[in-house]
Amino acid sequence: xxxxxxxxxxxxxxxxxxxxxxxxxxxxxxxxxxxxxxxxxxxxxxxxxxxxxxxxxxxxxxxxxxxxxxxxxxxxxxxxxxxxxxxxxxxxxxxxxxxxxxxxxxxxxxxxxxxxxxxxxxxxxxxxxxxxxxxxxxxxxxxxxxxxxxxxxxxxxxxxxxxxxxxxxxxxxxxxxxxxxxxxxxxxxxxxxxxxxxxxxxxxxxxxxxxxxxxxxxxxxxxxxxxxxxxxxxxxxxxxxxxxxxxxxxxxxxxxxxxxxxxxxxxxxxxxxxxxxxxxxxxxxxxxxxxxxxxxxxxxxxxxxxxxxxxxxxxxxxxxxxxxxxxxxxxxxxxxxxxxxxxxxxxxxxxxxxxxxxxx
Numbered sequence: 001x002x003x004x005x006x007x008x009x010x011x012x013x014x015x016x017x018x019x020x021x022x023x024x025x026x027x028x029x030x031x032x033x034x035x036x037x038x039x040x041x042x043x044x045x046x047x048x049x050x051x052x053x054x055x056x057x058x059x060x061x062x063x064x065x066x067x068x069x070x071x072x073x074x075x076x077x078x079x080x081x082x083x084x085x086x087x088x089x090x091x092x093x094x095x096x097x098x099x100x101x102x103x104x105x106x107x108x109x110x111x112x113x114x115x116x117x118x119x120x121x122x123x124x125x126x127x128x129x130x131x132x133x134x135x136x137x138x139x140x141x142x143x144x145x146x147x148x149x150x151x152x153x154x155x156x157x158x159x160x161x162x163x164x165x166x167x168x169x170x171x172x173x174x175x176x177x178x179x180x181x182x183x184x185x186x187x188x189x190x191x192x193x194x195x196x197x198x199x200x201x202x203x204x205x206x207x208x209x210x211x212x213x214x215x216x217x218x219x220x221x222x223x224x225x226x227x228x229x230x231x232x233x234x235x236x237x238x239x240x241x242x243x244x245x246x247x248x249x250x251x252x253x254x255x256x257x258x259x260x261x262x263x264x265x266x267x268x269x270x271x272x273x274x275x276x277x278x279x280x281x282x283x284x285x286x287x288x289x290x291x292x293x294x295x296x297x298x299x300x301x302x303x304x305x306x307x308x309x310x311x312x313x314x315x316x317x318x319x320x321x322x323x324x325x326x327x328x329x330x331x332x333x334x335x336x337x338x339x340x341x342x343x344x345x346x347x348x349x350x351x352x353x354x355x356x357x358x359x360x
Contacts, residue, residue, distance in 0.1 A: 002028075003092050022217060022237050025090040026244035033086035033245045037252020040078055045256060045263050048072035053120045055264050071261060074116045076269020079202075079249045080109045083276075086245035095238040096153065100144060101279050102242075107140040108188050108275030112267035120266075127267070137188060137271075141181035144279055149177050154233050161231050161285050163292070163356040169231070180282040187278030187290065190297035192270040193304055193323050198259035200325060200339045204346045205273045206250030208293050211350035212280050213243035218357065219284045228357050231285045239280060246276065259336050289356060295349040296342050300324055 007019040018024045054070035083105060091098045115128040127133075151157040158176040159169040172179055195201035218224045220237020253269075256262045265273075274297070281290035291298055303324035310318045320330035328338045 001089050001093065003090065022220075022240050026213060026217075026240045029086045029090040029241045029244035030248035030251075032089055033082040033248030034252045036082040036085050037078060037249055037255065040081060041252065041256050041263075044075065044078045045072055048074060048263065053116075055266075056119060056125070068261070068264075071264060073120060073264040074113070074266040074268050075253065075256070075263035076109065076112065076265040076267070076272060078263075079253050079265060079269050080105060080272055082249035082252055083242070083245045086248060087242050090245070091241045092238050095235050097236055097239055097283055098242060100147060100283060101239060101276055104140070104144060104184065104279035105272045105276045108137065109268050109272030111136045111140070112192075112269065112271035115271075116266040116268050134185070137185045137275075138181060140275070141184040141278075142177065144184060144282070145177040145180035148180055148282060149174070153235055156231060156285075159231070159285070160287060163289050163353075179287075183282050183287050183290065184275055184278035186301070187281070187294065187297070188271045188274035190294065190301045191274030191277070192267060194297050194300045194325070195265060195270040196323060197325055197329075197335055197339050198261040199254050199257050200342060201270055201273070202250050202254050202257055202265065203339065203343050204294075204296050205277065206247055206254065207343065207346040207350050208277055209243050209246035209250060211293050211353055212277070212284075212286075213240045213247065214354055215286055215289065215357075216240050216243060216280065216284050219286070230357065233284055236284050239283065242276075243280070246273075259339065289353050292349055292353040292356070296346050303327070 003019050003025060006016050008016075010017040010019075049072050053072055053074050055068055055073040084102060087098065087102060093099075111128070111133060115133060118124045119127040148154075148157050156169070158173055159171050160176075160179075162168045162170070191201055191205065194204065217237050217240040218228065219230060219233050220235060220239070222232050222234075225232035253265065257265065277290065277294065281287045286293075300323040303319055304322045306318050307322035310316060319327040321327055325338050325342065329335060333341075
């Protein structure tokens with residue numbers, strides 16, 4: 001909105017020319033999202049507390065988490081508000097990719113909200129039934145995949161790039177639609193599984209969003225993309241503004257979600273953030289790099305799969321508790337130590353993913 005309102009005025013005052021630069025608007029989006037979080041955060045927490053939207057803690061989880069019972073949840077509404085307001089203010093709203101990531105954020109956030117509503121308000125311990133939850137996720141993700149498949153702005157939309165390989169592009173054809181849907185759904189649920197400790201998931205999302213900001217900016221810049229031998233996606237650089245908003249919203253929410261947390265994001269937050277990260281990956285053709293950037297999310301998901309499979313097949317558990325962050329808690333690590341060490345690993349993985357741009 002500000003881009004459309006203020007940039008045309010550069011003919012009157014040259015200072016408004018800065019609004020054409022994606023880097024400037026990305027920084028503005030990050031700051032705006034952070035300020036929105038600070039402005040609305042206390043009010044949102046008070047409202048959630050007044051409505052008695054408290055977190056339910058299962059008895060079979062870590063005993064140290066029982067004290068978190070009743071902490072306001074569904075704070076992901078604050079994250080979504082900060083991201084959406086900031087993105088709409090600073091983005092070029094004529095760019096279709098902006099609307100795609102906003103759609104992904106709101107669609108998966110809506111699914112998470114419904115699930116939270118049933119669990120927190122209606123007191124249904126299971127929340128949204130699995131077939132309904134996954135059915136809605138599949139529908140939303142397929143719509144995104146179909147749009148990208150018929151995307152007139154990118155003739156290489158169905159081609160999969162391989163990290164650390166210069167010119168290897170795999171044309172998936174029509175199979176790209178279910179592949180893109182799988183990436184988005186997997187990303188959404190991986191973040192959801194990781195959201196089990198104060199600040200863990202939102203900190204990792206902020207790290208991933210920062211790495212993605214670099215990736216989408218480079219992929220949308222013809223000269224830099226050609227120099228680094230990566231796919232050039234016309235218009236995708238504008239998504240750096242969305243990434244900036246995502247970073248700012250993550251930092252703003254972390255202010256309230258850091259240990260001991262004043263509020264939890266709930267499924268409305270984790271599903272929307274994961275859906276947004278997955279959509280960024282499929283739009284910018286960094287689906288495989290997402291595995292590296294979100295390595296901690298992947299590890300959390302794999303730990304659950306292995307735990308369930310092992311118990312069903314052998315009756316034995318691989319981990320003391322899954323997802324794997326609970327395993328380390330059971331080993332005696334303090335919650336804060338688990339969080340900080342996972343963040344460190346997340347930063348390392350983000351740096352490795354960025355190194356793939358040059359090592360080709």
